[in-house]
Amino acid sequence: MVGTVTENNKETIQNNDPNAKVILKTVSRTSTENPQEKNPPRNKNPLFFHKKQVFSCVYRKNVVPLWQKSKLNMKIQFLGAIREVTGSKHLITTDSGHTILLDCGMYQGKGLETDADNRDLGFDPAKLDCIVLSHAHIDHSGLIPYVVKNGFKGDIYCTPATRDLCALMLADTAFIQEQDVRTYNKKIDKQNPHKEKGKKYFIEPLYNQQDVNRAMKHFVTYSYDRRFRLFDDVLLTFTNSGHMLGGAICSLEVYEEEKSEGVKELKSEGKKVWKRITYTGDIGRPHSHILPPPQLFPQCDYLICESTYGDRLHDEDEVTEEQLLGIVDDTCVYRKGQLLIPSFSVGRTQEIVYVLNQLYNDGRLPQIPVYVDSPMSTNATQIFRLYLDELSDEVRDTVQYDADPFGFNTLRYITDISDSKALNHKEEPCIIISASGMLEAGRIKHHVANHISDPRCTVLIVGYCAPTTLGARIQEPGLQWISIFGQDRKIKAQITKLEGFSGHGDYREMLDYLTRSLMADQVKQVFVVHGEEEAAATYKGHLEEAGFKHVEVPEKGQTVEL
Numbered sequence: 001m002v003g004t005v006t007e008n009n010k011e012t013i014q015n016n017d018p019n020a021k022v023i024l025k026t027v028s029r030t031s032t033e034n035p036q037e038k039n040p041p042r043n044k045n046p047l048f049f050h051k052k053q054v055f056s057c058v059y060r061k062n063v064v065p066l067w068q069k070s071k072l073n074m075k076i077q078f079l080g081a082i083r084e085v086t087g088s089k090h091l092i093t094t095d096s097g098h099t100i101l102l103d104c105g106m107y108q109g110k111g112l113e114t115d116a117d118n119r120d121l122g123f124d125p126a127k128l129d130c131i132v133l134s135h136a137h138i139d140h141s142g143l144i145p146y147v148v149k150n151g152f153k154g155d156i157y158c159t160p161a162t163r164d165l166c167a168l169m170l171a172d173t174a175f176i177q178e179q180d181v182r183t184y185n186k187k188i189d190k191q192n193p194h195k196e197k198g199k200k201y202f203i204e205p206l207y208n209q210q211d212v213n214r215a216m217k218h219f220v221t222y223s224y225d226r227r228f229r230l231f232d233d234v235l236l237t238f239t240n241s242g243h244m245l246g247g248a249i250c251s252l253e254v255y256e257e258e259k260s261e262g263v264k265e266l267k268s269e270g271k272k273v274w275k276r277i278t279y280t281g282d283i284g285r286p287h288s289h290i291l292p293p294p295q296l297f298p299q300c301d302y303l304i305c306e307s308t309y310g311d312r313l314h315d316e317d318e319v320t321e322e323q324l325l326g327i328v329d330d331t332c333v334y335r336k337g338q339l340l341i342p343s344f345s346v347g348r349t350q351e352i353v354y355v356l357n358q359l360y361n362d363g364r365l366p367q368i369p370v371y372v373d374s375p376m377s378t379n380a381t382q383i384f385r386l387y388l389d390e391l392s393d394e395v396r397d398t399v400q401y402d403a404d405p406f407g408f409n410t411l412r413y414i415t416d417i418s419d420s421k422a423l424n425h426k427e428e429p430c431i432i433i434s435a436s437g438m439l440e441a442g443r444i445k446h447h448v449a450n451h452i453s454d455p456r457c458t459v460l461i462v463g464y465c466a467p468t469t470l471g472a473r474i475q476e477p478g479l480q481w482i483s484i485f486g487q488d489r490k491i492k493a494q495i496t497k498l499e500g501f502s503g504h505g506d507y508r509e510m511l512d513y514l515t516r517s518l519m520a521d522q523v524k525q526v527f528v529v530h531g532e533e534e535a536a537a538t539y540k541g542h543l544e545e546a547g548f549k550h551v552e553v554p555e556k557g558q559t560v561e562l
């Protein structure tokens with residue numbers, strides 16, 4: 001199978017064929033069509049390149065390279081999600097001068113300070129060649145329209161589901177920004193009736209819906225496990241990361257001139273080497289209800305790895321369903337209150353709905369109304385229904401006897417704002433699932449503001465909340481008052497947390513996944529990103545114990561030559 005790739009690739013390089021890209025793509029597509037090889041052992045993986053095969057295939061003497069030579073060294077600059085969990089951005093500049101941005105995430109949860117961070121990209125979008133997108137979460141994709149608005153002309157590579165989810169999520173983000181900015185500017189207008197000439201009072205959103213529409217035209221999608229060319233000297237493969245629908249581990253292979261003794265061991269017979277750089281994006285969990293476990297990915301030389309739960313272990317998965325049912329019973333049956341679940345619209349909401357659906361099918365869910373109060377969640381659920389083939393075996397089994405695993409008789413999806421407002425006046429027990437997950441904005445913030453002082457109610461946190469967000473502040477032990485929408489409110493509702501629904505693997509799960517995918521001692525360097533300072537530092541220690549050498553937690557803005 002690899003032999004076929006080798007043969008064709010040899011031809012294209014010898015002939016300096018301008019269609020080389022097309023030929024290689026065609027061959028690599030056919031090379032992964034055997035479904036039995038979806039997750040083969042490492043040495044049989046069609047995507048895993050034995051060094052002899054790679055170099056016999058691409059290195060030919062006296063051949064003019066297809067790309068422009070330059071004297072640059074490949075480097076990576078860490079621009080965001082460094083010692084924190086939002087704003088993912090890492091800029092790779094190849095030996096030949098191509099620039100590739102891994103993720104283009106938005107900073108979230110720091111108020112006006114976040115706005116300034118988001119506007120300061122750290123690179124010139126007009127000079128950027130392409131963006132590789134690991135998944136659609138806004139902390140990974142949210143600045144794409146802003147970058148396009150500021151001159152980016154290249155392609156954005158991701159999986160088809162990520163593209164579909166981005167169309168929804170970026171539009172939603174633009175809408176929220178426009179709303180927030182309008183509210184802020186109104187307030188400023190009132191506070192400054194006599195404005196000085198030339199002084200700037202009002203702010204503008206980072207981008208609007210038109211910018212999102214323009215940005216969507218730059219998306220180019222490839223399915224998982226297809227090895228394709230970004231440039232003549234750069235290949236990319238997506239592997240399912242199990243973190244969210246469409247989520248991918250991004251494996252780059254960059255072909256470049258040998259520069260130093262340090263990379264000699266990669267060389268076989270000439271002066272060219274492949275450097276394999278893998279970016280994990282976010283890593284999922286081995287036992288999600290609706291997503292498959294993270295799939296093994298090809299060996300790499302450099303690893304950029306997330307560390308959100310680098311210092312923590314989750315509760316055991318098996319009890320999550322029972323725990324959720326216990327909280328529903330306690331809140332809605334015994335206290336006759338309302339259960340409010342702030343949840344990310346994409347992924348978490350569908351997982352909770354799926355678990356409730358299973359409880360309903362088993363006849364264990366109390367006969368109370370369940371509301372998914374979010375147009376985004378409603379639309380995202382439609383996308384999940386489209387990509388059932390990318391969901392877990394459990395979901396596909398369920399579909400055999402329950403045509404809609406994301407819907408049941410007592411569940412209602414609410415899109416209309418007046419229906420959402422009507423929920424505020426309901427007194428009877430119910431479950432309300434709504435965005436945003438960190439309680440920073442959206443309808444759930446209103447629901448929590450209205451019920452936080454009602455001792456019958458429960459606010460159930462089901463995902464990670466960045467430290468400065470309302471979702472994190474509300475969980476502070478012993479806290480009696482909280483300010484929501486500028487008004488102090490007494491906390492009388494129960495605040496509970498369920499970690500089993502997290503989309504991020506804990507450190508043990510991540511280590512297990514990495515060490516099954518990689519030969520740790522062959523990874524030259526590991527960069528720990530996407531984790532709070534302490535989590536990243538602790539995870540660095542865990543990686544070293546697992547056999548990874550040269551593990552580093554980079555500084556924001558730091559550039560490393562590879």
Ligand SMILES: [Zn+2]
Pocket residue numbers: 135137140243244282
């Ligand atoms: Zn994510």
